[in-house]
Amino acid sequence: MRSNPQYLLIIACSQRKRTGADLLPAIDRYDGGSYKLLRKAQHEGNWPNRLDILILSAKYGLIEASTPIAHYEQRMTRQRAIELHPQTLQVLQSYAYQNIFHEVYVDLGQDYALAIRGIEQLFSKASITFATGRIGERLSQLKTWLIERCKEP
DSSP states (O other): OOSSOOEEEEEEOOSOBOOOSSOEEHHHHBOSHHHHHHHHHHHTTOOOSSEEEEEEETTTEEEETTOEEOOOOOOOOHHHHHHHHHHHHHHHHHHHHHOOOSEEEEEOOHHHHGGGTTHHHHTTTSEEEEOOSSHHHHHHHHHHHHHHHHHOO
């Protein structure tokens, strides 16, 4: 975690992953649309200062973007999200107590969202935005959110 983060982004893992036996940071392992968008935004300078990213992984639970992970194949199911709920809330609670976030942006599908039920109570002082719509709409919303946060001091 960075000191004094202002923004928290919570995104789902992706089925598409970079292969290889070596461990890779989670943000580099996943290769779906959101991750390509994030890498492009960072490359183009559309990266907000003081941004923390948490990734909800079907295998590993809620992890930091920098967490080294191996390649795996596991899909998120409703049952798996319910199993991950206690661990996920524990991680979120730790973030809520250690940091003051002004905004939390959540981009999770329906099954993934079950794992973070109760997030509103943990981040009651932050503005929480939930991405909605189909994947293309959600990618557009994420891009806009990142760019707008770059404009803020």
